[in-house]
Amino acid sequence: MNRYDYKKTRLNTPFIEQRADPFVLRHDDRWYFTASVPAYDSIVLRAADSLEGLRGAAETTVWRAHESGVMSKHIWAPELHLIGGRWYIYFAAGEKDDIWNIRPWVLACEGDDPMKDPWRECGMLKRADGDDFSFTDFSLDMTVFEHNGGLYCVWAEKVSVARKISNLYIARMKDALTLDTPQMLLSSPTYAWERHEFWVNEGPAFVRHGDRIFLTYSASDTSPAYCMGLLWADADADPMDISAWHKSNRPVLV
Structure with missing residues (x-):
């Protein structure tokens, strides 16, 4: 398909713009969304009562990249999961001094509300x-x-x-x-x-x-x-x- 020559429809219109690696989770009638942001420097979450509601939902930044060292560059592809009654975020990250040293890292929420409660780094x-x-x-x-x-x-x-x-x-x-x-x-x-x-x-x-x-x-x-x-x-x-x-x-x- 020529990207400059197609008819825009509901099916090919971006659901949420300027977000890569999207991930959506439904839990207890709430919908959650996370994705890579353009600067690759933070992890954001959205929550809504419906899938469509995620489109315009406000975003909360739950974690920011380090200034240097591990988890300081290329914060990619976060996913939100509820495991054993606790919220976790899995994501990939590199280092400013070694940007392709990409590895999987984990955050754990210290409460029951992933949108409001603090998140703790659990390491690789x-x-x-x-x-x-x-x-x-x-x-x-x-x-x-x-x-x-x-x-x-x-x-x-x-x-x-x-x-x-x-x-x-x-x-x-x-x-x-x-x-x-x-x-x-x-x-x-x-x-x-x-x-x-x-x-x-x-x-x-x-x-x-x-x-x-x-x-x-x-x-x-x-x-x-x-x-x-x-x-x-x-x-x-x-x-x-x-x-x-x-x-x-x-x-x-x-």
Whole structure:
């Protein structure tokens, strides 16, 4: 599509402008929204009584980047999750002196209201004992989901195999701050539509519907070739059983 030659409709009009990596959560009839801001220097939240209400809802800045050191640059892709009755925000961040040293970090809310109560830094997500790989390179876009009594996370991490490749990895979690298992490779950019300019799988998002669980993800470079892929498994499957997952050989959104 030529971005200068299309008819604007309700479906292709931005829901909230100047926000990247959007994340929406519904809890107790309240809707919450967070996303990357243009300066990549803070984390903001919105809340409303309806999904549509998020469009014009006021934003609250719940955390700001450090002046230097860790968590001082590229504050990306925050996600808000309620785990064990407590609110957490997962996000990626780098350093002003090493801007691509991107790793996953966690905030915890010290009260019941994520919009009003203070947030505490919990540090970087902790690897499982014996895991010497997770978060050793450019790691971002972590998402967390509960399924059949277990807590899991999926994230994107780069590896060097003749070239830099961004894969998706999955791990079971011991708690909201710690992995319980070493990572397992969930998806790698194997199709041509995942390899435009850069070989990328990133931005995973979990959805459960009917008798299946789904994981969407973004693929290729962030040009007009950027697209969305899809993984799925049966709802009664073990998410850590990689053979239970299926991958679409075509993008589901372009």
